[in-house]
Amino acid sequence: MTFDPAIQEILETPLFSVFITLLGFQLGFMAYERVGRKVWMHPVLAGSFLVAGFIAITPMEFETYKQGSTLLVYFLGTVSVALAVPLRLELKALRGLVIPASLMIIVASVIAPLSALGFAWLFGGDTEILVSMMTKTVTSPMAYGIAESIGGIVALSTAITVFTGVVGALLGPPIFKWVGLSDDRLQGLLLGTLAHGVGTMRGFEISVRCGALAGLSMGITGTVSAFVLPYMHSLLF
Structure with missing residues (x-):
């Protein structure tokens, strides 16, 4: 054409x-x-x-x-920071959850990339694909930078990030119902940690408190991953 x-x-x-x-x-x-x-x-x-x-x-x-579209990538980070506004209104929801939530997010930030690496390796992925898979639970603006710094394929890493978010947002609520998890605070923490931006949007559809805590866990997961993933990359590759 x-x-x-x-x-x-x-x-x-x-x-x-x-x-x-x-x-x-x-x-x-x-x-x-x-x-x-x-x-x-x-x-x-x-x-x-x-x-x-x-x-x-x-x-x-x-x-x-x-x-x-670089300008939009820049504003993605700004929008992520803006999630502090609803979080400020729901700070009281964190009472009694600070330590267990922090431990959960840190552990998930280590286990999630390792599990992704394991599955990619089993299906014969090469080094670039394995590295790109490591950012699957990090929100897009952070995944973009991390993938570049550790030698991953940025386009593939971004696609995997979006796919992970959609799957997490799709399966999260039914799993919560199946296991009897009704506390929207815990639902938000899990959605933000494992399904990042898309999960956070889904969290706001459940409740403002759920979305606020999803935004918090998404930010902490990204921050922890920014330190953990390069170190993990140096050890494994």
Whole structure:
């Protein structure tokens, strides 16, 4: 398919990358609302497929899109920090949970990447894939930086991160119901630790308190992983 040179020039404009990302998310969110907020149609997942499809059928190069969307990657970190606002309103929910929650998050930050490495190794993944899998439970803006620092494939690491979040948000609530876990504080801590940003969004759909604690555990998991994963990488590779 051939395109007019003027259109190709627009496709290479950095702001156009931002535009199609926001448009893809908005269309994904509309589809998410349309199906009754089913997690399998999460706007992050649906929007990603829409943007990938657009890049596939146009002359736009992935590297061009990646460079143009750097601004959004920067603001992802800012948005993550903004989760401190609902957390401040729900600080009282942490009473009696600080020590056990901290231990749970630290242990999960070590076990999760090791389990991912184990499965990838069993299925014959090469070193780059194994390294990329290590960031699967770290929220996207942090996973992006960690994957670059330890030699992973950033695109693969980001895709695995989104997939992990969607699966965690999809399976989390049914598992909570199955095991009889009704405390929304614990639900939030688990969703944030294991399903990061997508899980945090799902947590806010359960309750504000659940979402606030999910945001807290997501941030702590990312911080712990930023220290643990490079050290783990140096030991294993």
